[in-house]
Amino acid sequence: MRSNSLGWIIAGAIVIVLALAGGVTAIVLASGGDPTSVQEVADKAVDAAEDLDVDAGIDLLCDAPSKEDREGLESLIDEAQDDADTDDPDVDYEVSHVKGDAEGSFEVRITSSEKDLAGKELAFRVVVEKDGDRSCIADAESLD
Amino acid sequence: MRSTAGWLGRVIVLAASLAVAGSLTLGLGVGPWRLVTWLGRHGSPVHAAIAAWLIAAPAVLLVAAALRRRTSWPWVGATTLFLLALTVAVARFPHLVPTRGWVLLAALLVAALVSVVTAFPADAEEDQSV
Numbered sequence: 099m100r101s102n103s104l105g106w107i108i109a110g111a112i113v114i115v116l117a118l119a120g121g122v123t124a125i126v127l128a129s130g131g132d133p134t135s136v137q138e139v140a141d142k143a144v145d146a147a148e149d150l151d152v153d154a155g156i157d158l159l160c161d162a163p164s165k166e167d168r169e170g171l172e173s174l175i176d177e178a179q180d181d182a183d184t185d186d187p188d189v190d191y192e193v194s195h196v197k198g199d200a201e202g203s204f205e206v207r208i209t210s211s212e213k214d215l216a217g218k219e220l221a222f223r224v225v226v227e228k229d230g231d232r233s234c235i236a237d238a239e240s241l242d
Numbered sequence: 243m244r245s246t247a248g249w250l251g252r253v254i255v256l257a258a259s260l261a262v263a264g265s266l267t268l269g270l271g272v273g274p275w276r277l278v279t280w281l282g283r284h285g286s287p288v289h290a291a292i293a294a295w296l297i298a299a300p301a302v303l304l305v306a307a308a309l310r311r312r313t314s315w316p317w318v319g320a321t322t323l324f325l326l327a328l329t330v331a332v333a334r335f336p337h338l339v340p341t342r343g344w345v346l347l348a349a350l351l352v353a354a355l356v357s358v359v360t361a362f363p364a365d366a367e368e369d370q371s372v
Contacts, residue, residue, distance in 0.1 A: 105359035112322050112358065116329045116351075123333035152286050162338040229337060 132232035133158070136202040139226050139233050144191045144206070160227055160234035167238075174220075182212040189215075200228050205241065251357030252307050252317070258350045259299040259324055266297050289334075292327045299324045314361035321354050 133139045139158060146154035163171075178187050188211050195205040208220040221241035226233050267274045274297045282290035303324065306316035332339050332347060339347075 102359055102362055102364045105362040108318060108362075109355045109359050112325065112355065115322065116325055119326055120329045120333040123330050124336070127334060127336075152281060152289070156335055156338070160337065162340075234337070 132234075134231065134233055135200055136198045136204055136226045136233060137196050139235060140193045140196055140204040140206070140224070143224065143235065144193060147191055148189070158235050160229050160236045178210070178215065181214050181218070182210065183214060184212070187212045187215060195223075198226065200233050202226055245360070247356050248360030251353045251355075251360065252310075254350065254353035255321055255324065255357055256300065256303055256307065258346075258353075259296075259303050262328070263297050263300050266293060289331075292331055295323065295327050296331075299327070310361060317361055318358050321358060325351065325354055 133142050142154065143158055145151070146158065178189070181187075190209050190211065192207045192209070193204055194207065195203070197203050203223055203225050205221060205223050208222075210216070210218065219242075222238045223241055224235055225237040225239075227236040228234075266277065274293075278290050278294045278297070281287075281293060299320070302320045303317075306320040309316050328347065328350075332343070
C-alpha cells in the first residue's frame with residue numbers, strides 16, 4: 099500500500115475524536131456512582147420507574163434484557179397507559195422483603211391511584227447480583 | 243491491493259451498520275419510530291438521536307459509498323458519525339456489551355479506518371496526476 103498522507107491524517111483524527119467521545123462518556127458515567135447494595139438498587143429502581151428515566155433504569159441492569167423481557171415491559175406500559183387513558187399514569191411503588199447485602203433480592207408492589215387502574219396491582223421479585231463492584235438487577239419475576 | 247482493502251473495509255462497515263440497524267428495528271421488539279420517540283419523550287434526546295442515526299446509517303453509508311468515485315468526504319463523514327454513535331453508546335452502557343461485542347467493535351474500527359485511508363489517492367498517484 100503506497101503512502102497516503104491525507105488518509106492517515108484523517109484516520110488519526112477519527113481515532114482521537116472517538117477516544118475523546120468514549121472517554122468523556124465513560125468519565126460522566128463513572129461520576130454517577132453505582133449502587134453497591136440491594137437496598138440502593140431498590141431505591142434507584144423506584145426513582146427510575148417514578149421518573150420514567152430510561153437511562154437510570156438501564157444503568158441498573160446487569161445484562162441487556164431479552165427480547166421477551168422488553169416486549170413484556172412494553173406491553174405492560176401500553177396496557178397501563180391505555181387503561182388510565184394517559185401517557186404518564188400516577189403509579190406508586192412499594193418496596194419490601196429486601197434481602198441480602200451486595201447480592202440478594204427485593205419485592206416491589208405496584209399500584210395506582212388512577213381511577214381506571216383502581217384495584218389493579220402488580221408484584222415482582224427482583225433478583226440482585228454483583229457485577230464487579232456494583233450491584234445490579236439480574237432478573238425480575240412476577241409474583242402474581 | 244489498496245482497492246481490495248478499501249472495498250473490504252466498506253463492505254464490513256456497511257454490513258455492521260445493517261446488523262446494528264437490524265437489531266434496533268427487529269431485535270428490540272419495539273418499532274424503530276416508536277423506539278426513537280419513546281427515548282425522546284423519556285428524557286433521553288441524545289439516545290433518541292443516536293438510535294435514529296444508527297437506524298438510518300445503512301442507507302446514508304450506501305449513498306456515501308456510491309458517491310465515493312466523485313468524492314471521498316461523504317464516506318468519511320458517514321463512517322465517522324457511525325463509529326461515533328457506536329462508541330458513545332457502548333461507552334454509556336458498557337455493561338450491556340458482551341465480550342464478543344468489544345472484539346467485533348475493534349475489528350469494525352480497523353476495517354472502517356482502512357476504508358477511510360484507502361478512500362484517498364496515494365501520494366504518488368496524486369503527484370502523477372498533477
